Amino acid sequence: YDVAPGLKAFAFHTAFGGQAGFANGILALANQCEVVVDDVIYYSEPMFADGAIAQAIDEVHAMNKSYFSACGNNAESGTFEIFNKDPEPETIYKGIFESSYQFHIFNATDATYLPVNISVNSTAIIVMNYDQDYFSITENGTGAEADIDMFLYDENGTQILEYSTSGGNGDPIESLIFTNEGPYETFLLRLGKVAHKTPGDAVKADPNFIMLVYFGVSRDNDFIFGPSEYGHSNANGGCGVCAAEYQNTTAFGKFEVTKVNWYSSQGGAPIFFDPDGTRKAIPQIRESPYVCGPDGANTNLFPPREYMTPERDREGDGLPNFFGTSASAPHVAALAALIKDYNKDLTPDQIKKLLADTAQDMDDESTAHFDEKFDFKTGYGFVNGSAAFEELETLVTIATGSDDDYDEDRLRREAFDAVRRPNDRREEVLLEHMAHTQATGAGLVSVYSTTLREEDEYGGS
Structure with missing residues (x-):
């Protein structure tokens, strides 16, 4: 209720019942809710195709409901x-x-x-x-x-x-x-x-x-660096969220640009197969994470107070701070719920585009240059609720025009080729595709989730 004041109802469904149970839970929530969010991954979810959970998220999108997911806390591992x-x-x-x-x-x-x-x-x-x-x-x-x-x-x-x-x-x-x-x-x-x-x-x-x-592999290894998010969060119908500690945002004056948490998972994994098993003529590389949200805020109960340390209570107010994309994704989902409450006619794609258009641009510091607009570490940047509501006053619709000079097949092929190269090159070849996306609203989108540390009998983490 702190991050979505005034909303009339909330609902919960466990994700720990196997992948089919998770997918069915998503659909059950979407039948009654306008916005759904999760922070769970099953290790055995497909990386190169949309599994049962990802397909459920696409169904939610088809129901005109918004879905958000934590992109994970696995850095470039x-x-x-x-x-x-x-x-x-x-x-x-x-x-x-x-x-x-x-x-x-x-x-x-x-x-x-x-x-x-x-x-x-x-x-x-x-x-x-x-x-x-x-x-x-x-x-x-x-x-x-x-x-x-x-x-x-x-x-x-x-x-x-x-x-x-x-x-x-x-x-x-x-x-x-x-x-x-x-x-x-x-x-x-x-x-x-x-x-x-x-x-x-x-x-x-x-x-x-x-x-x-x-x-769980240490990061002091120069041999490992690549995309680490996968699974249902890479579904077309959702919105992946990375994390930035709220005290590292520009609002607190420490940095000129909000700093993404180093452990937020990097996107860029390609999708090779359709759900029916058909190999795609051109692999899809989806925009994920899509936006960044805050973490590190106070909670009443998590982590439990018996595990409290100065690192988990950085303000010294006796309330535990909750970190990770498990914390940032609900913040962004709550903002989406407030936006939907303000204008009930908005579609999930319009809400996502609004969040991206009004976000504060951020930088993937692993690249040699400042990454304008989208990058695979910070998405389109840190969400800005005030700017989003100001933009709502003028938002009418998302353009759906076409551009005869825009060759999506060529650009997707180049983007896929570049995912095997350093990040700088990958983002260069995506630039034209993203410019068209912003102009027409026709781009590919995705989500990612992870972070619960305990493993259940079904392999969930």
């Missing part, structure tokens, strides 16, 4: 690159079993291993997708053809400490969970495509691309 296997197979022993693998050569190391740092007494979760068919979201899908497994070795690369083996013919998703009991903190990650399980097996097709997201 991701890898996206072309799959590049070593031509020489290698025999790997897993207990009494052995398999022949061809290992991926990482761009960052030009070797078949990638160093990852995991603090002592902490648990890391590494999730990988590759661009083949997702069996779980298609009615007649055949599933992934290749079988690619992950292996975590000690720092010398001599001992396998943990591995994943999905078996293939399902979803092209692998996850590896490892708790570091010490004393070392550096480990080597390898990705191996099964060459053959038995002599005479048919050769399985290679994927084109792989993407990994690292949860």
Whole structure:
């Protein structure tokens, strides 16, 4: 009620009932609510396609309801690159079993291993997708053809400490969970495509691309830098929200430009498949996160007071501060609810465009220049409620005109090509596309969510 004063009713539905339960909960809320928000991710959500939860969000959008989601707190802890296997197979022993693998050569190391740092007494979760068919979201899908497994070795690369083996013919998703009991903190990650399980097996097709997201992996690693948000928050029908501590906004005079939290997840992951499993002629790279909201404000109960520290009570007023995109997304959703209450005729797309048009521009400090308008770290910038309501007085509609000189297929192809390059290049090739988006309201949009730290029996975090 503090961030959306005067609203008549609120509703809640748990997200912890598996992905189908989450999707059904979203639809149940949307049947009675104008605005829905979440801050949950399932590790096994597809990265390269819209899964059940993302499709539910698109249904909400079709119902003329607004959906917001936390983009995640995973910074640039991701890898996206072309799959590049070593031509020489290698025999790997897993207990009494052995398999022949061809290992991926990482761009960052030009070797078949990638160093990852995991603090002592902490648990890391590494999730990988590759661009083949997702069996779980298609009615007649055949599933992934290749079988690619992950292996975590000690720092010398001599001992396998943990591995994943999905078996293939399902979803092209692998996850590896490892708790570091010490004393070392550096480990080597390898990705191996099964060459053959038995002599005479048919050769399985290679994927084109792989993407990994690292949860709980230390950031003091120069080899990991890439998009880290994925899943239902990348749905076309939603709006992803990154986070900036409220005391780091321009309103408090510390900075000339509001600073995004370093841990806000970076967007830019491509979508390769339609929900029916058809590979897109041109992969989609959606604008996500879309806007930035505040975090670090007071709460009455979270985190619990028994865990209070000066870092969690920065004002010293005895009230705990709540940080992360789990905090920023509800703030932006509340602003959207106030806007909808003020003008009930506004569509979700009009509300999103209003938030973007009136946002304070921010900068992705990992790039060499100031990122004007959209970037994959801060979206269109920090929302400005006062400016949004002022703009409402003159807002009539979103233009839907066309531009004969605008070649969307070419620009999307260039944007996809650039996602494999440094951020500067990626944003350069998106510039023309975004300029057209702002002029016509015709652009692609998306969302992202994560942040609850506990894992339930269904794999939710």
